[in-house]
Amino acid sequence: MPVTVDFMRRIAEAAAAETLPRFRRQNTVSNKEAGGFDPVTEADREAERAIRALINAEYPAHGILGEEHGNENVSSSHVWVIDPIDGTRAYISGLPVWGTLVGLTVDGDAVAGMMSQPFTGELFYADANGSYYEGPGGTRKLSTRKTTSLADATLFTTTPALFKGEKRALYDRLEKQVRLARYGTDCYAFAMVAAGHADIVTDPGLQPYDIVALIPIIEKAGGVVTTFTGEPAEKGGDILAAATPELHAAAMEYLRG
Numbered sequence: 001m002p003v004t005v006d007f008m009r010r011i012a013e014a015a016a017a018e019t020l021p022r023f024r025r026q027n028t029v030s031n032k033e034a035g036g037f038d039p040v041t042e043a044d045r046e047a048e049r050a051i052r053a054l055i056n057a058e059y060p061a062h063g064i065l066g067e068e069h070g071n072e073n074v075s076s077s078h079v080w081v082i083d084p085i086d087g088t089r090a091y092i093s094g095l096p097v098w099g100t101l102v103g104l105t106v107d108g109d110a111v112a113g114m115m116s117q118p119f120t121g122e123l124f125y126a127d128a129n130g131s132y133y134e135g136p137g138g139t140r141k142l143s144t145r146k147t148t149s150l151a152d153a154t155l156f157t158t159t160p161a162l163f164k165g166e167k168r169a170l171y172d173r174l175e176k177q178v179r180l181a182r183y184g185t186d187c188y189a190f191a192m193v194a195a196g197h198a199d200i201v202t203d204p205g206l207q208p209y210d211i212v213a214l215i216p217i218i219e220k221a222g223g224v225v226t227t228f229t230g231e232p233a234e235k236g237g238d239i240l241a242a243a244t245p246e247l248h249a250a251a252m253e254y255l256r257g
Helices: 005-022 042-058 088-092 166-177 186-194 214-219 245-255
Strands: 029-031 039-041 063-066 070-072 078-086 099-106 109-117 122-127 130-134 154-157 180-183 200-206 224-227 237-242
Touching (some): 005 078, 005 109, 039 042, 039 088, 042 078, 099 186, 109 186, 122 186, 122 214, 130 214, 154 186, 166 200, 186 214, 186 237, 214 224
Parallel strands (some): 063 078, 154 200
Antiparallel strands (some): 109 122, 224 237
């Protein structure tokens, strides 16, 4: 059974029912990382629980890989990959650049995905027919910008501080080549590349649930998403997304060292 847009909307609505009532409220924040700060909230956990319930009801034979509640049946050919709130730091800071990410892999390849930002009323999604936007201004098919030169490009990263050791020097070299660099927009940055408002996103150390949903949204809009070494991005790692193959190749020259 193919994944329908209606099912993606249902997932987005179920997640929003858990995240929106808790957004910009005084919520309890837990820390998942000893010696650092990796926040998680009740909204993260309950949104993922709601998403899992829908998937299990609609596709009981499929597997699920989730950030908050672990894995189930991941040996299945079809595996859903969930990040209930990508950008929890933004979420707890009141910034509307977080999103709910849900992607589907078939035999390891990301074939469908959605990024929902319920506070702004936006849904970015990709299915077999292409990559699309629903929200303020109406529904439209997504298409990346045709930027091919780093000198004309807008670059996003969560923060340069995530680039450790020699990777920081490589990132700094890349940033010096672009027209504009912006920080801190999490999954929203990837959506802006697909929508034609930005050109490059690079983030190191991503997990599968950080990127799987976004791969088909960008690729079906005309962009390219790989690791820094050019490998498929479905397993996470150091990720580079770009609006065009030419721009991706130009950025790779810097990130490869």
